[in-house]
Amino acid sequence: MAAGVNVRFDGEFQSFIQQRVFKSGLYSSTSEYIRDLVRRDYEQEEQRKWARLRSELSAGAKAEESEFVDLDAGQLIAAAKKRKKANAR
Numbered sequence: 001m002a003a004g005v006n007v008r009f010d011g012e013f014q015s016f017i018q019q020r021v022f023k024s025g026l027y028s029s030t031s032e033y034i035r036d037l038v039r040r041d042y043e044q045e046e047q048r049k050w051a052r053l054r055s056e057l058s059a060g061a062k063a064e065e066s067e068f069v070d071l072d073a074g075q076l077i078a079a080a081k082k083r084k085k086a087n088a089r
Helices: 011-023 030-062 073-088
Strands: none
Touching: 011 030
16 A cells, blocks of 8 residues: 655645646646656656766776776775775764
C-alpha cells in the first residue's frame, strides 16, 4: 500500500497550480500535476547520474591501449579505504 503525502500550498503557489491544472486543461487534478512534476524531477536526476557516469568513463573510453596500466584490486580497495578513513577525520 502506498503511503500518501499531503502538501498545502498558499498564495501565489496555489494560484499558479490552479492555473496549470484548471485553466490549461492539461491535468485533471492537482494530484496529477504534482505527480507529473515529481516524475519529471526524478527522470532529470536519473539523466544527471548517467551523464556524470558517462563523463567519468569518457577518458578511459577515448584512451589508447598503450595508456592502460595493470592494477591490483586489493591495492585499489586498500587505497580507497585509506582515503575514506582520512576524509572521515
